[in-house]
Amino acid sequence: MQDGPALAVEDLWQVFGADAASVFKSVHAERASASATAEALKAKGLIPAVRGVSFDVAPGELFVVMGLSGSGKSTLIRSISRLVEPTSGRILLEGEDILAANTRRMTELRRSTIGMVFQHFGLFPHMTVIDNVAFPLKVGGMSRAERHAKARPILEMVGLTGRDDAYPRELSGGQRQRVGIARSLAGDCSVWFLDEPFSALDPLIRRQLQDEFLDIRKRLNTTIVFITHDIAEALKLADRIAIMRDGEIVQIGTPAEIVLKPVDDYVRDFARDVARGRHAKVGSVMRADTGGIGPDDPGLTPEMTLEDALASCMTLYEPVPVRDASGTLLGVVHPGDLAAALQADSA
Amino acid sequence: MTEATAPERSALPLTPGLTAALLTLLVGALCLLLQPYAPWLIAYPAGWTLPATEWVGGGLETILNTIKPTVRWFSWAISFPMSWANWVLAGAPWALVIGTITAIGWHLGGWRMALLGLVGFGFVLLSGYWRESMNTLSLVVVSVPLAMLLGGAIGLLANEVPRLRNPLQVALDAMQTVPTFAYLTPLLLLFGFGPVVGLVASAIYAAPPMARNVMLGLERVEPEVKEAGIMSGATRLQQLMLVEIPAAGRQIMVGVNQCLMAALSMVIIAAVIGGFDDIGWEVLLTMRKAQFGQALLAGLVIVTFAIVIDRMSARLALERERFDPRVSWALFGVGVATAAVLALTGTATPPDGIFAGAADAVDQTLGTFTAANGTALDAIKNGAMFYGLLPLRIGLDEAVLPFTWGFQWTQSMSLWLFAAGALAAMAATLTGRAMTGVHVLIGVGILETGVANLPWPFVLVAAAALAWSSVGPRFAVVTVLLLGTILVSGLWERALLSLYLSGSAVAACALVGGALGLLAAVSKPAWAILRPLCDMLQTIPLFVFLIPVLMFFQIGEFSAFLAICAYAIVPMIRYTREGLVTTPPEMLEAATASGATRAQIMWDVRLPYAAPTVLLGLNQTILYAFAMLVIAALIGTTGLGQSIYLALGQADVGLGVSAGAAMAILAFIADRLVQGFAEDRRRVLGLS
Numbered sequence A: 001m002q003d004g005p006a007l008a009v010e011d012l013w014q015v016f017g018a019d020a021a022s023v024f025k026s027v028h029a030e031r032a033s034a035s036a037t038a039e040a041l042k043a044k045g046l047i048p049a050v051r052g053v054s055f056d057v058a059p060g061e062l063f064v065v066m067g068l069s070g071s072g073k074s075t076l077i078r079s080i081s082r083l084v085e086p087t088s089g090r091i092l093l094e095g096e097d098i099l100a101a102n103t104r105r106m107t108e109l110r111r112s113t114i115g116m117v118f119q120h121f122g123l124f125p126h127m128t129v130i131d132n133v134a135f136p137l138k139v140g141g142m143s144r145a146e147r148h149a150k151a152r153p154i155l156e157m158v159g160l161t162g163r164d165d166a167y168p169r170e171l172s173g174g175q176r177q178r179v180g181i182a183r184s185l186a187g188d189c190s191v192w193f194l195d196e197p198f199s200a201l202d203p204l205i206r207r208q209l210q211d212e213f214l215d216i217r218k219r220l221n222t223t224i225v226f227i228t229h230d231i232a233e234a235l236k237l238a239d240r241i242a243i244m245r246d247g248e249i250v251q252i253g254t255p256a257e258i259v260l261k262p263v264d265d266y267v268r269d270f271a272r273d274v275a276r277g278r279h280a281k282v283g284s285v286m287r288a289d290t291g292g293i294g295p296d297d298p299g300l301t302p303e304m305t306l307e308d309a310l311a312s313c314m315t316l317y318e319p320v321p322v323r324d325a326s327g328t329l330l331g332v333v334h335p336g337d338l339a340a341a342l343q344a345d346s347a
Numbered sequence B: 001m002t003e004a005t006a007p008e009r010s011a012l013p014l015t016p017g018l019t020a021a022l023l024t025l026l027v028g029a030l031c032l033l034l035q036p037y038a039p040w041l042i043a044y045p046a047g048w049t050l051p052a053t054e055w056v057g058g059g060l061e062t063i064l065n066t067i068k069p070t071v072r073w074f075s076w077a078i079s080f081p082m083s084w085a086n087w088v089l090a091g092a093p094w095a096l097v098i099g100t101i102t103a104i105g106w107h108l109g110g111w112r113m114a115l116l117g118l119v120g121f122g123f124v125l126l127s128g129y130w131r132e133s134m135n136t137l138s139l140v141v142v143s144v145p146l147a148m149l150l151g152g153a154i155g156l157l158a159n160e161v162p163r164l165r166n167p168l169q170v171a172l173d174a175m176q177t178v179p180t181f182a183y184l185t186p187l188l189l190l191f192g193f194g195p196v197v198g199l200v201a202s203a204i205y206a207a208p209p210m211a212r213n214v215m216l217g218l219e220r221v222e223p224e225v226k227e228a229g230i231m232s233g234a235t236r237l238q239q240l241m242l243v244e245i246p247a248a249g250r251q252i253m254v255g256v257n258q259c260l261m262a263a264l265s266m267v268i269i270a271a272v273i274g275g276f277d278d279i280g281w282e283v284l285l286t287m288r289k290a291q292f293g294q295a296l297l298a299g300l301v302i303v304t305f306a307i308v309i310d311r312m313s314a315r316l317a318l319e320r321e322r323f324d325p326r327v328s329w330a331l332f333g334v335g336v337a338t339a340a341v342l343a344l345t346g347t348a349t350p351p352d353g354i355f356a357g358a359a360d361a362v363d364q365t366l367g368t369f370t371a372a373n374g375t376a377l378d379a380i381k382n383g384a385m386f387y388g389l390l391p392l393r394i395g396l397d398e399a400v401l402p403f404t405w406g407f408q409w410t411q412s413m414s415l416w417l418f419a420a421g422a423l424a425a426m427a428a429t430l431t432g433r434a435m436t437g438v439h440v441l442i443g444v445g446i447l448e449t450g451v452a453n454l455p456w457p458f459v460l461v462a463a464a465a466l467a468w469s470s471v472g473p474r475f476a477v478v479t480v481l482l483l484g485t486i487l488v489s490g491l492w493e494r495a496l497l498s499l500y501l502s503g504s505a506v507a508a509c510a511l512v513g514g515a516l517g518l519l520a521a522v523s524k525p526a527w528a529i530l531r532p533l534c535d536m537l538q539t540i541p542l543f544v545f546l547i548p549v550l551m552f553f554q555i556g557e558f559s560a561f562l563a564i565c566a567y568a569i570v571p572m573i574r575y576t577r578e579g580l581v582t583t584p585p586e587m588l589e590a591a592t593a594s595g596a597t598r599a600q601i602m603w604d605v606r607l608p609y610a611a612p613t614v615l616l617g618l619n620q621t622i623l624y625a626f627a628m629l630v631i632a633a634l635i636g637t638t639g640l641g642q643s644i645y646l647a648l649g650q651a652d653v654g655l656g657v658s659a660g661a662a663m664a665i666l667a668f669i670a671d672r673l674v675q676g677f678a679e680d681r682r683r684v685l686g687l688s
Ligand SMILES: Nc1ncnc2c1ncn2[C@@H]1O[C@H](COP(=O)(O)OP(=O)(O)OP(=O)(O)O)[C@@H](O)[C@H]1O
Pocket: A016, A017, A047, A049, A067, A068, A069, A070, A071, A072, A073, A074, A075, A076, A229
C-alpha cells in the first residue's frame, strides 16, 4: 500500500437545493472565504450542509467527527461514501480519487474497501441475520455455502452466535447493531464508516458495544471514520477528533487537545461536562526544563492521566520529575499546573 | 330582489367566501329574473355546441384503427394463455380445484382459510354454476398477472425516474376515475367482441392499485435500508430485486389484494359485452328474464368468489405464520384422490345445482310478497320519487302537480317560498351568520328550479366560487374550463342529470351514513353489527347490488338510486365513526372536567375534531356514487351513465369516451373540492 493517508478529503462542499452545483460554482468563484460563500448560498435558498471541509485520516487511525445535531456530520460521511454526490471537492481513498470513479468502480469499492454502519442499523427486514451479514458477499457473486461460511466467524467476532436464522425484528437493539457491524465487516473493508452507531442504544449497552468495538478495531486495524454527538464516546474512542459546527470543521486534534486547548467557546462547551483529568495526559502539561525538581518522585509518566497524576501528588507543592518506562528524565510537572488544567473549564 | 340585498345591508366584513357566495346568489337571481326573456340562460342552446363527441370519435377511431393490427396480434397472443387457463380450470375435475384452493387456504392462513376455501368453492359447486364460475376465474387468473406486470412496471418506472412521477400519478388517477364502462367501448372497437375485451379491460382497470402500492411500498422502505443496500456494493438492479422490493413486500401484497379484487370486479362488469359464458353474464341474463331467485344465486356465487379471493389474498400482506406444508400436500392429495375416484366411477361432471328449488322458492315468495305488498312497495317508491327525487330534479315549480301533491304550484307560492327564504336569511345575517343566510337562499333557489333545470351560468359561477374558496383561484379557473368543455360538447344536460342522481344519493348517504357512523361510534354493539356489513358491502362486486333492488322496485330511477346508496354509504359510515372515535382522550377528559354533558361533548368537541375525516369519507362516498352511477345505467338511469352504456351497445367510441371523460371531470372536481375543504378543516385544527 501507499504511504499517504488512507483517506484524504480536500475542500469538500455539499450543497442541497435546486441547481446547487452551478449556483455553487458561480458563487464560490467570487468569494474568498468559505463562510462568505455559505452566506451567499443561503441567501439564494440553498442549504450548504458541508462547507469546505478538509482532513486526512492516516491508515489504521480512528478519526471521530463530532458535532451537534444538524451540524452536517451525516452529510459529510454520506458525501464521502458518495451516497449523495458532493457538490465540489476531492476525496482520495487510499490514493484513488473516488469522485472520478464510475458507478461500477464505486460498486466494487463498496464491496471490497468501504464498510458502513448506520445509526438505525439499516438491516434488511426480510433476511435472516446470516443473510444480512452475507449480503455484501452475495451481491459480489459468492455462492451461498461459501458466504455463509465466511459470515459465521464474523458473527462470532461481534458476539452473535446461534442467532443465524433469526430475523432482525426478533433481536434487541444491541443485537441488531452487532448485525449491522458484522455486515459492514463482511467485505473485508479497509476503510470503515460508522454514523452514530451506538446513539440509538441505551447507555449500558452502548458502553459494552464501545468496548467490543475497540476490541474488534485492535484485531482488524482498519481505518475508521466514526461519527458521534457524544463527547464522552469521542474521547473514549478517538485517536483524533474533528469538531463540526454548521458544516465546517472548527478544530481537529487529539482528545487531550480538544479538552485542554479548545479553540473557541463552541468546542469548550462540549468539553464542559467532561472530567478532563480522565482524558488529558501528563505529557500535555509537562515542562521541558528540568530545573527546580523537588525531593519527591511519585513516578509520573507522560501517558498517565491528569487525574491519576494529581492523586499521587496530592501532598506535594514542588515540581516533580516525569520519566519514561526506562527511567530517563523527560521533564517536570508542577503540581499547581495539574490542578489548574483540571479547573480550566470552570473559569 | 329583497333576497339579494338583505345580506349586503348589514355591516358584516366581506370575507372572500362570503363574496363568492353572494356573487353566486346574484348570478342565480339574475338568471331566474331574465329567464322569460332569455331562455338560453337555462337550456344551453344546441346551436352553441361543438360536435365534440364526433371529433373525439373520429380522432380515436383513426388512432385505434392504426394500432389495430398490433393489438389484434396481441389479442391473438393473449388468447393462448387464456384458453390454457380456461382449459385447466374448466377442464380440471372440480374435486381437484377445490382441493387445491383448500390447500392454498391452509398455506396462507391455517384451518380458517382452508375452511373458507372449502366451503366457498363447495357452495359454488353446489350452486350449479361451476362451469361459468371457472370461466370467470380463468379470466381473472390471466388478467391479474397482466395487471400486476403493468402496474408493477408503472410503479417501478415512477420510482426510478422521479420526473415521471407526477405525470404517472395523474394518469393513474384518471385510470381510476374514468367509469368502468367507458373503458369497454374503445376496447371493443380494438379487440372485437369476445372475452379478450374483458381480459384487457380488467388488466387495465386493476393495474393502478398495483402501481400505487408498489410506489408507496418502495417509497416507504427506510432510507437506511436502501443505503445499506448501496453500501453493500449492490448494483441498482440488485438493490431493487434483493433489497427494496422484498422490503416493500407487505405493501406490494396489499396491492396484489386490491388488484385481484379490481380484476374480478371488472371481469364481471365486462360480462355486459357478452360472448363469454361466465358468471356475470349469468347474472345479467337471469336478471333480464326476471328470474330473481337464480340471479340472486349467481350473485351469491360472485360474492363468494370475492370473499374467498379477498380474505385469502389479504393474508399475504399480514405477518406470515408458517403452516405445516404437509397439511397442504395432504389436502391437495385428498383433492386428487377424490377426483380420481369420481373419474373412475364416471361421476366426474359437476353436479347440477341443488339450489334450483330454493331459487324457485325465492321467486315464488317474491311473487307472493310483491303481490301482497305491491301497494306498499309502490307507495315507498312513488313517495320517494314524487316528494323527494323529482322535485330535486325538476324543481318544485314543475314537480308539484295536483295529481301527486294535491295542488298546483303557482307563481305566488314561489314568491312566498322566496320570501320565507329571505326572512330566514335575514334572521341568520342579523345573528352574525351571513354565510348561512346566503346558503339558505341559494338552497331555496335550487329547490324551486330543480338541479336538471339550473341555469348554466349559475352552475359555472357556483362551481367556480366553491373551487375558489376550497382550493384557490387557479383551481377555480380549471373548474370553469373543465365544466365549459362539457357545456360546449353538448353533454351538459346529461351531466346535470348525473349530478342530480349522484348528488341526491350522496346526500342520502351523508345523512343516513353519518347517522349510522355516529351510532357506531357511541355504541359498541351497533358497530359489531355494522362492521361485518360494511366489510361485506365493500367486497361485493358492483353488479350484485342491482339484484335485490330490482327484485323489489323494478327498473327505474328509484332502484338506481337505492343501488347507488347501498354501495356508496359504506365509506360515510366508516369514516364518520373513525373520525369520532379517534378524538384524543385528553380532549374528552378536558371537556368532561369542564362539566360538558355527553351530548355537548359530541357536538362541541368530537364532531368538530372529526370533521376532516368525515369530509374524506364524503369524498369517498362521492367517488363510489359516480362509479356505481354507470353500473346503475343497466337498470334505468338517465344522464351520462346511460350515454356510456348506450355507446357501448352501439360501439360509439366518441360518445362513450366523451361521456366517460365528462363523468371523470365531474368526479375530479368533486374530489378536489371536498379534499380542499377537508384540508382546510385540518389546518384549522392544526392537524397538518
Ligand atoms: N437531502 C437533503 N436535502 C436538503 N437538506 C439536507 C439533506 N440532507 C441533510 N440536509 C440538511 O443538512 C444539514 C445537516 O444535516 P445532517 O443530517 O448531516 O446533520 P447531522 O450532523 O448528521 O445531525 P444528526 O446528529 O441529527 O444526525 C441539516 O440542516 C439538514 O436539514
